[in-house]
Amino acid sequence: MKPTPPDVPWGVIDRIVATVAPRTAARRYAARVAIANLRRGHDAAARGRGTDGWRAGSTAADAEIAVAGGALRDRMRDLVRNDPLAAKAVQVLVSNIVGTGIRPRAAAADPALNKLADDLWKRWAPRADADGHTDFHGLTALAVREMIEGGEVFALRRRRRASDRLASPVQIQLNEADHLDGAKFDNRPDGGRIVQGIEYDALGRRRGYWVFPDHPGDAMPVFGRRFESLRVGAEGVAHLFERQRVQNRGVPWGVPAMRALRELGDWQTAELVRKKIEASMVGFVFGADEDQQSMAPVVQDADGNRIEQFEPGLIGYVRNGKDIKFNTPASTSGIYEWNRVQQHIISAGFRVPYELMTGDLSQVNFASSRVGLHEFRRMVEAVQWQVVIPMFCQRIWDWVMEAAWTAGSLPQPEIAVEWAPPRFESVNPLQDVTADLLEVRAGFSTPAQQIARRGYDPREVVEEWQKYAALFDQLGLIFDADPRRVSRAGLAQAVDAGGSSPPPGER
Secondary structure, three states, X not given: OOOOOOOOOOOHHHHHHHHXXXXXXXXXXXXXXXXXXXXXXXXXXXXXXXXXXXXXXXXXXXXXXXXXXXXXXXXXXXXXHHOHXXXXXXXXXXXXXXXXXXXXXXXXXXXXXXXXXXXXXXXXXXXXXXXXOXXXXXXXXXXXXXXXXXXEEEEEEEEOOHHHOOOOOEEEEEEEHHHEOOOOOEEOOOOOEEEOOEEEOOOOOEEEEEEOOOOOOOOOOOOOOOOOOEEEXXXXXXXXXXXOOOOOOOOOXXXXXXHHHHHHHHHHHHHHHHHHHHHHEEEEEXXXXXXXXXXXXXXXXXXXXXXXXXXXXXXXXXXXXXEEEEOOOOOOOOHHXXXXXXXXXXXXXXXXXXXXXXXXXXXXXXXXXXXXXXXXXXXXXXXXXXXXXXXXXXXXXXXXXXXXXXXXXXXXXXXXXEEEOOOOOOOOHHHHHHHHHHHHHHOOOOHXXXXXXXXXXXXXXXXXXXXXXXXXXXXXXXXXXXXXXXXXXXXXXXXXXXXXXXXXXXX
């Protein structure tokens, strides 16, 4: 569709010029149309009194992060430590993105190799943490928390000796963003460069990170600490952060809501102090004091002491008066609605539903809650598959398989893998399970896909079913959950003389 030309009036002078010199009139009118187009433009880019305070730079994302990244991390961490809304928003995101863990499943063409790799991973995962505090799933949750709260996190590969008796001789150490030497900039002789502590080759590919061995903000004694950054090869570092622009470092997720969150907290504190003062003052007694009429007015308590602080049940006595006035606290109508609106703004900045951040379910019904959760889960799935799995989980799987191959535990260093994020709890389990069953029966998905969507290993589920089916047959037990014996309608399956399979129409 062609753009609509501006409405430029055709005046008296235009008509006179068009009568005498049509070509000149046409050029003159075209120039006026061009000027009108320039004036029309984008309202958001207009300059005037309404946009004087709008400061918008054209700097690169990394340049902005280099200047403001440290302050953003510090302020976000302070909010998470001290503000319940920020703490809950971060917890909701971590619980939904990682939950009980994002689980791998070997997907090579050889079933025997898959079983070997899966067994090795299960023995390695409980001892994945180089600090010895948690397992692989705990590391994933901590890494995602650091990404949300601090903007980014670095997972370092730590090779181990055979004497450490690990299933794969490697462990993972997590470093906060502060470990990266962000003040290091340099040009390398081979055409590479170092920008904010990240080293690139001449083609712009990452080849190293300059990190501090100790946290720069650690409270340990200065003696023995190393303040010089050391180079770590990029092949041994997994850098987890969300790219919202063409950038090489991350920023905390709650940045759009930080100002609103801080100001809401300040307002709530001020409102609480005001209410406490109002509740403390019962009233003031204005009594005649003829002996001290010339003295300046003074507020005292019942014992004659000058009032310097407010206490519950306070009654003040004022000189030079003959009356008593009781305090009437100010009305707070509308405060709940205003507070809820501000919390909606904050939840949008954190990308978390308002109901999950605050626990307030008074404004939703069953249908609206499902719609809101559906959109939130789509965002969570995007983060899982576009950020966490490729930038963190996959890198660690590759390290573990490569180290196991080096140690002789695997026949090859690279093994394909499929990842299964944790399932989302269903709002209506019966309805959702029925829909999943219909998908499988219609051929839209496989049983393995549906099992993996729920966070389980399909191979393990099938093997367990096989084991329990044999046990049921041995003991002569029949359960409704056994489709070999009971149909969907709860009726006994027909068994022919040649076997135990029911007719196709009864399955």
